[in-house]
Amino acid sequence: MSKGRLEAFSDGVIAIIITIMVLELKVPHGADLESLRPLLPVFLTYVLSYVFVGIYWNNHHHLLHAASRINGTILWANLHLLFWLSLVPFVTGWMGENHFSSLPTAVYGCVMLMAGIAYSILARAIVADQGAGSKLALAMGKDLKGKLSLALYAAAIPLAFVNEWIADATYVLVALMWLVPDRRIEARLQE
Amino acid sequence: MSKGRLEAFSDGVIAIIITIMVLELKVPHGADLESLRPLLPVFLTYVLSYVFVGIYWNNHHHLLHAASRINGTILWANLHLLFWLSLVPFVTGWMGENHFSSLPTAVYGCVMLMAGIAYSILARAIVADQGAGSKLALAMGKDLKGKLSLALYAAAIPLAFVNEWIADATYVLVALMWLVPDRRIEARLQE
Amino acid sequence: MSKGRLEAFSDGVIAIIITIMVLELKVPHGADLESLRPLLPVFLTYVLSYVFVGIYWNNHHHLLHAASRINGTILWANLHLLFWLSLVPFVTGWMGENHFSSLPTAVYGCVMLMAGIAYSILARAIVADQGAGSKLALAMGKDLKGKLSLALYAAAIPLAFVNEWIADATYVLVALMWLVPDRRIEARLQE
């Protein structure tokens, strides 16, 4: 089964997700600064989600690059990841339109947590196919950054009901943590 | 004529279909749990259709992988399949918004039936081009799973007017039946 | 300059055009047959436009396959063709929603005429690059089918104001005329 078509399909889905999110930035009717103001939280959520989806594309790119072949499990694990990512435009729009209030902020965290879990399932499916001694397995190591992200998301969800800004700050923290591309895989593969 | 471009175009169309379906999940105005409740049937229909489109992408992937070349008939048979798949977001939204009531459930089945027929026309066009003794022809065999799916869809359409849940359960059954990738083709090709 | 990326970009744009057209089929609020009835003209226009865009993709595929390289002129001629095709969802929605009334029917013909002209400009740019003695130049020949289509569109535009059904029938005629893939190019290239 060809890896190229899986990458092309994932690229297509991620490209569309990243682009239709901007449709939530509804064109205002007025032409003054006042009509732009309510769009500010929607814009900030868009920036955050754009960075998250960009990170996923980036890491997906590295991960698939490390995979030498594709099987049925990897294919469905990949579709599972794309499913959770496809919900990002919805939760982005909901959180943005409601100015980061508690429930939308918590649901945003749930989708991010599920996407994170789906990514680690995909990574495991690829490692399982390649064997525990493969370069990818060594490169992934204990995957501390991945586990820490999941823990931070899991913590942010209940915290959104205490104070939504703590949850939002946690999401920004996770995004910043990942903005650096996954050099572990990159470095190991170049050896 | 190059197979690559047919695959790339189909990937693009399927990626967009799978992603614009999520636009039917309209961002609610309220920020409480009450505003999410009416979205539940829309979400469940989205999950079902996502799985169906994922199955089509998956099987399309296998089928085209087995095709060694493309001709005009295959090209139009493929566009015919994509036509019926392009109606999936519409019937998904209609069934979801009307909480699985009879007519939308039946129309959903009609589109699924037509997509299934279009897929088997495409498979036949590829087999016809390769010859009855080809690996693909042997791999397809009597295509019992395909024929059973068409029969189940055809049965579900009138049953939707008796009780819509019977029809919905039938769709879920067909989806589960196909979640396993088409190992027949995979296995035969690896011989 | 690589032909592959021009094809991939065109595939992407055409795939999106063909898919967002279906968004004009707005999900009705009712769940009965009565709520589907006003969608019938929109659906029929969608089928017609789907066939037209499918024909363009098909012929574009053949044309680019025959091109051995790309230059700046071909690149912009291609973007020019995609521009007119990108207006197809708008005129499809307008004609469908107004039940094929005169002005939308005429404007539909204008966009089709411009797309046809843009296609022949693109074909000429590729032939110019390859030389008058090239296989493609011979395969295109006098391009009678192309010229006849342009003449039929040009005739249909004023006829839409006499009787819109004459114009609509002309569009269907042109679509049927092209449903057969461009065997001229195919045949010549296989020699």
Add this chain to the structure above:
Amino acid sequence: MSKGRLEAFSDGVIAIIITIMVLELKVPHGADLESLRPLLPVFLTYVLSYVFVGIYWNNHHHLLHAASRINGTILWANLHLLFWLSLVPFVTGWMGENHFSSLPTAVYGCVMLMAGIAYSILARAIVADQGAGSKLALAMGKDLKGKLSLALYAAAIPLAFVNEWIADATYVLVALMWLVPDRRIEARLQE
């Protein structure tokens, strides 16, 4: 890291941006010429933005063609460029719906300025990776056209508040200036 996937992803995003812009051309309810009139400024803005995005795709094509490999910096510089381009449909719709009034015209210029800056950051990241003596570095030269465009955008933003037509004319001027593909890179690479 493979250049192909970066190109494919960028192609996807740019193809979607160029196509969803047309969704701002909302299908009018009436079928007469009067209902088309308010769409004229939206249509003209669409044409302008289509040309701009076409130019970016074109130059991006040339730039990436000149890059021999991709690193993390190039990857994020590319995502940064796509971010600003993704805002083009929003500012296009806003400027078009408000008939080129001052603030939307200025905001349009800001997004164009940011996209221009993002493009030059991307170009620099690629040059930095290839070395100052590389073909691309020589081909880019002092990048007078790039710098002039940025200066014109920067000038157009305040001028939009003096007279919006001066700003609009400036945007058209920049577009015309770039309609000629970047022959510098093309010429140098062919040596």
